Amino acid sequence: MKKALKRLQRVLDLEASQGYKNRAVVGGIRQFATFWVDQARAEATSEQDKAFVEQAAELLIDYGRLPGTEARAKAIEQLQSKVQQRQAQEPASPPRQKPVHKPAQKPTKAAVSPPAKQKKPPAKATYQTPPPRNKKPSKWDRQPAPRQPVEPDPEGLAQSVTAVRGIGPKMAEQLTKLGASTIAEMLYIFPHRFDDYTLMKPIHKLAYGETVTVIGTIWETRARRSRSNQVIVQSVISDGTGKVQVTWFNQKWLVDKLKAGMQIVISGKVEQYLGRPVFNSPEWEPLELDPLKTRRIVPIYPLTKGLSSNRMRDIMRGVVNHWGARVADPLPIDLRQRQKLLLLSEALQQQHFPDSQQALHEARRRLVFDDLFLLQLGMQGFRQEWQSQSSVEIVVEAAEAETAVLDQFQQSLPYTLTAAQQRVIKEISDDIATSTPMNRLLQGDVGSGKTVVAAAALLLAAKAGYQSALMAPTEILAEQHFNGLQPLLEPLGVQVCLLTGSTAANEKERIYSELANGQIDLAIGTHALIQENVSFKNLALAIVDEQHRFGVDQRKALRDKGPSDGELNPHLLTMSATPIPRSLALSLYGDLDLSILDEMPPGRQEIKTYWIPTRERERVYSFIRKQVATGRQAYIIYPLVEESDKVDAKAAVAEHERLQKEVFPTLQVGLIHGRLSSSEKEAVMRAYHSGQINILVSTSVIEVGVDVPNSTVMLIDGANRFGLAQLHQFRGRVGRGEHQSYCILVADSETAVAEERLGALTQTNDGFALAEKDLEIRGPGQFFGRRQSGLPELRLASLLDMDMLQIAQNEAKAIAEKDPKLEQPEHQLLRQQVAHFWQNTR
Incomplete structure (x- = not known):
């Protein structure tokens, strides 16, 4: 585009010589631009030329609007410099050759015969031109070699990433931060x-x-x-x-x-x-x-400090091209053909460097299926393993006795059970009456009455002559359960004890003895219940509160204390107050039966929820002072800005100091955050529970389930940074007593998503409705935040993909029914994959 550059250079030089007055051409530079751009675009052949034309067009069109001589001079100088750079890059024109004049020849018959069928001219390229002949071919110009079948190489794939040419110790350390220490793991660092x-x-x-x-x-x-x-x-x-x-x-x-x-x-x-x-x-x-x-x-690709995008892409290209084809496919051939899935090697290659959007879609479909299939296969295995063992049948003697026991229990309550509570009690009583160990998840919103349902099951076990255990994640929650269940059950003849780390030594010895000889019917406690020196005479029912707070090993240790020295499993009931949409709960807890308390007891006071702008924060502080003056208490929650307890703790510490010194100098302001030890957190919660602390500043580590009936205000600062389900959990910390309670949301962002989320919270107190809305807004990845305890991390799959989840579930069930332990030769590789997929979670 030599001519276009020369024309532009002349006009720029003229404009500079005239003092940047926009008079170099009639009508100004803008008028010249409309004429010049069309000609320049026609002459542009390379992408660099086209990019330059568009940049120059912008400068020329807006030149007249620039304020003052200095700004115009800078724009002209900038454009002149770019013109000179482009002129320097223009190839020299070859010398013109003189035309050779040949005598005219008469046309022969062949020359005037119908012309041979000519090929259609190639379609005009819009953005694309072939690279110049004298330029080294680009890495993007190279076509991948035809993909010939190669033998799987599991040993090669298991090598450290340093076995790849170009990866040294420093880059290996960077890749480890991204989750890859072997070549096989590199193949699963997918582009984000x-x-x-x-x-x-x-x-x-x-x-x-x-x-x-x-x-x-x-x-x-x-x-x-x-x-x-x-x-x-x-x-x-x-x-x-x-x-x-x-x-x-x-x-x-x-x-x-x-x-x-x-x-x-x-x-x-x-x-x-x-x-x-x-x-x-x-x-x-x-x-x-x-x-x-x-x-x-x-x-x-995802990156880490010191690793550039281009470098990561080059390394991944080499790894995928060589090693992607050497990955063995664990799926049975008939399953793959039935579901029309790509080979795993092909899917990996297309997921990293797709030939087209359709190829990327097919690759993603295969890899999503793998995630969900391995998830469901693992759950089917856990379910089969659990159900293959036996448990005791918890049956009250005489056919009418169970009904009589439950009737007596209901009559002792100062309120009537909801239909949902009665339904779930029936589901649990049916389960524990069989020799197949129960493994049931009880889900209920804050205040839905899970404790009463648990009490009914515990009563049935005691009346049938068996012992029960209820394990909570913290001492204060264990005490809360003890204080709630003892007055309910002891009048009905059930002996209840509390066993925690703080229990006095002589009291512990008495409890150990009475558990071993069967005098105690129900033990409520923390992890102290599963210590080696604790033994039960005939433990038949174990209840775990807030499943995600317990490790799998802890749950297993409790289960192993079942009858006959652990040869028979106790029935297991897990309670959770974290609302999870039913569809998601079925996929996450596929190895458990699910009971949901979807009805709130009548008369429960609704928490008034308000969303206010940041400028009205002082009004909220004034409201808190008034509430404390009447004897009430308040929470102030600050968000997790990053998934780092340290960053989070610094923010909370700074706010706590400000609030104590400047806002509430005459009140006692407490602080709890993720950097505190368990004992320190417990001490703070006790002080707040006993009323020594008026206002508790906290991050999202605030204890789930702790009842402080005197708390009436929940202020959530930066509320837009939390999910709806989590906000609802915070709100559930107040409204536990007779006093009217309030939840106040302060958002530090004005985005449409924040408006939708916080608006939904002000409109309803239904945790399950909010969980569905939260899932719809944020998707399952952010819905859960950090990886759930006991669940593998899904690499590409979304738990919202219910169609694919259903397909994976059906295929997993079919294989589990035929080969529950995956022992058949065609399932050997699949068994290894399932074990690897679940290895860090169970």
């Missing part, structure tokens, strides 16, 4: 997104709601603060066809990264603001011209 250069769109053709990739030049980047003091970074990006505004939140460092003139790729959803297309928090990366030329789908 893709820049699809086949789906590029010019800005002037963007449509609201679509997810696209846009390439352009940054015109400007600036930062400002919102009314809630949130940092907002905004860039204006242009590709010559139009401009688009891009916004990021709380990422001030982007101002130094996204400099004017930088070419950038952004991928995200096109949203609407004031009638214009915008991007909010899209993914971005500096432009690479190689994949742009070949219109490839480019993987963007």
